[in-house]
Amino acid sequence: LLLALPSRGGRVWVGVARGLAPLREVQAEVQQRSARHLQPIAVEAVPLEIRGLIDELNLLLERLRTALEAERRLTSDAAHEIRTPLASLRTHAQVALRSEDPKAHARGLLQVSRSVERISTLMEQILLLARLDGDALLEQFHPVNLATLAEDVLSELARQAIDKDIELSLHQETVYVMGIDLWLKAMVGNLVGNALRYTPAGGQVEIRVENRAQHAVLRVRDNGPGVALEEQQAIFTRFYRSPATSSGEGSGLGLPIVKRIVELHFGSIGLGKGLEGKGLEVQVFLPKTQPDATRPPARGPDSGRSHI
Numbered sequence: 001l002l003l004a005l006p007s008r009g010g011r012v013w014v015g016v017a018r019g020l021a022p023l024r025e026v027q028a029e030v031q032q033r034s035a036r037h038l039q040p041i042a043v044e045a046v047p048l049e050i051r052g053l054i055d056e057l058n059l060l061l062e063r064l065r066t067a068l069e070a071e072r073r074l075t076s077d078a079a080h081e082i083r084t085p086l087a088s089l090r091t092h093a094q095v096a097l098r099s100e101d102p103k104a105h106a107r108g109l110l111q112v113s114r115s116v117e118r119i120s121t122l123m124e125q126i127l128l129l130a131r132l133d134g135d136a137l138l139e140q141f142h143p144v145n146l147a148t149l150a151e152d153v154l155s156e157l158a159r160q161a162i163d164k165d166i167e168l169s170l171h172q173e174t175v176y177v178m179g180i181d182l183w184l185k186a187m188v189g190n191l192v193g194n195a196l197r198y199t200p201a202g203g204q205v206e207i208r209v210e211n212r213a214q215h216a217v218l219r220v221r222d223n224g225p226g227v228a229l230e231e232q233q234a235i236f237t238r239f240y241r242s243p244a245t246s247s248g249e250g251s252g253l254g255l256p257i258v259k260r261i262v263e264l265h266f267g268s269i270g271l272g273k274g275l276e277g278k279g280l281e282v283q284v285f286l287p288k289t290q291p292d293a294t295r296p297p298a299r300g301p302d303s304g305r306s307h308i
Contacts, residue, residue, distance in 0.1 A: 221281035
């Protein structure tokens with residue numbers, strides 16, 4: 001019996017080694033990969049006992065690849081978008097430096113100031129969008145009075161409305177949502193800012209905050225040029241600008257930022273006709289909560305969907 005033990009032990013060792021061979025192959029494949037190689041690990045030769053683990057690793061690799069690709073695309077798009085205001089800044093600065101006419105010099109400096117402001121706004125929105133590409137920290141969510149928040153945002157944008165002689169109105173009902181103040185302010189500010197930017201002088205922009213059975217509803221509508229039906233999906237794409245707006249205003253990031261913030265707050269967004277059957281209405285639906293709530297809402301079946 002004692003003589004047979006080494007033989008049996010050897011056979012067990014051989015069996016274990018054969019069983020671990022697929023794991024060693026996976027280990028060797030992963031070790032040979034570069035940091036840029038994020039393709040899924042082949043599962044054909046993997047034992048069934050650990051296939052679930054490899055599947056989860058593959059899902060993680062896919063999420064990482066998607067995140068890195070989104071970051072690369074954002075960086076590339078941002079560099080492209082910054083070229084135009086930088087070129088404008090350089091041209092106006094050269095004109096101002098060369099001009100001996102005080103009025104032309106002042107006009108050149110004014111254009112320089114506007115170009116710097118545009119670049120600054122663009123960079124702020126790019127940085128915000130990059131932060132929003134990560135998951136929201138749910139522990140930072142707390143009850144936010146959407147009506148009061150909208151009122152605060154409108155008070156900050158009132159000067160823009162006055163300068164363009166636009167009638168800016170707010171109709172609100174008290175309603176609370178779970179979220180992060182800074183991001184919700186960015187959401188409302190981008191929607192109202194877009195409406196003010198594209199509504200012609202003498203127009204109207206109306207904001208409504210409604211308390212529905214299950215949702216807080218934010219509506220921002222105007223009587224501006226509106227958005228053609230075939231463009232309504234595209235306007236949520238980063239850096240997209242409608243061909244109908246020849247002024248080149250805006251960064252093309254406002255609505256993508258809004259959409260991402262809505263998704264992170266478990267809501268949905270939609271488009272419709274604006275005031276008097278023309279213009280644009282943007283509708284945001286967010287799960288409502290109680291003022292003393294302590295937990296974020298559960299993600300519903302319509303969370304993050306666009307109703308267009």
